[in-house]
Amino acid sequence: MKAYIITIIGATLLSAMAGILAPEKWRGYVQVITGLVIISCIISPAASIVRTDIFDGFDSVEQNIAESENLQADLVMEELKKRINDDIKARMEKEFNLSVTADCDIRMNEEGAIEGVENVRIYGDKLTDRARRRLCEVYGLKPYEVHDE
Numbered sequence: 435m436k437a438y439i440i441t442i443i444g445a446t447l448l449s450a451m452a453g454i455l456a457p458e459k460w461r462g463y464v465q466v467i468t469g470l471v472i473i474s475c476i477i478s479p480a481a482s483i484v485r486t487d488i489f490d491g492f493d494s495v496e497q498n499i500a501e502s503e504n505l506q507a508d509l510v511m512e513e514l515k516k517r518i519n520d521d522i523k524a525r526m527e528k529e530f531n532l533s534v535t536a537d538c539d540i541r542m543n544e545e546g547a548i549e550g551v552e553n554v555r556i557y558g559d560k561l562t563d564r565a566r567r568r569l570c571e572v573y574g575l576k577p578y579e580v581h582d583e
Contacts, residue, residue, distance in 0.1 A: 438479060445475045511540055511548070518551060522569065526556075530565045534558035538573075553579040 449468035456464040515538055522536035534556050541552040551573040561569075561582050569580050 441475050442472070445472045507546060514548065515540060518573070522554065522556070525568070525572070526559075526561075526565060529568065530562060532559040532561070532565060534561075550574050553581065555581045555583050557583045 526532040539552040
């Protein structure tokens with residue numbers, strides 16, 4: 435604390451001396467500059483108290499963004515699966531008069547982009563050959579990728 439007070443007194447004395455020694459036309463500029471020096475001396479301890487790394491915790495923000503993107507992708511995937519399962523149920527009821535429920539798996543590439551339906555498991559009424567072919571046609575599946583459970 436003693437060094438802090440001595441620093442402020444020293445800056446003030448140097449400011450006064452610079453004001454006295456400066457030519458009359460420069461005195462205004464010298465006073466502004468020395469005033470800034472005194473202000474910086476006064477607030478320097480406050481700056482050291484508040485000094486923090488402005489990027490501290492930024493890694494966790496990036497991680498939260500990545501997790502948020504993963505969560506969003508998972509939500510999109512679940513909604514897509516639900517809609518496909520609902521479509522299969524409605525299509526089998528409407529076109530073939532079959533009462534079924536479906537559970538599909540979605541195929542994704544290495545970048546995480548959705549490529550299509552990987553396979554479908556059908557529960558309920560037994561699928562006819564026509565119904566199986568129709569599912570294969572609509573969802574781009576092979577007959578062995580449609581399972582009756």
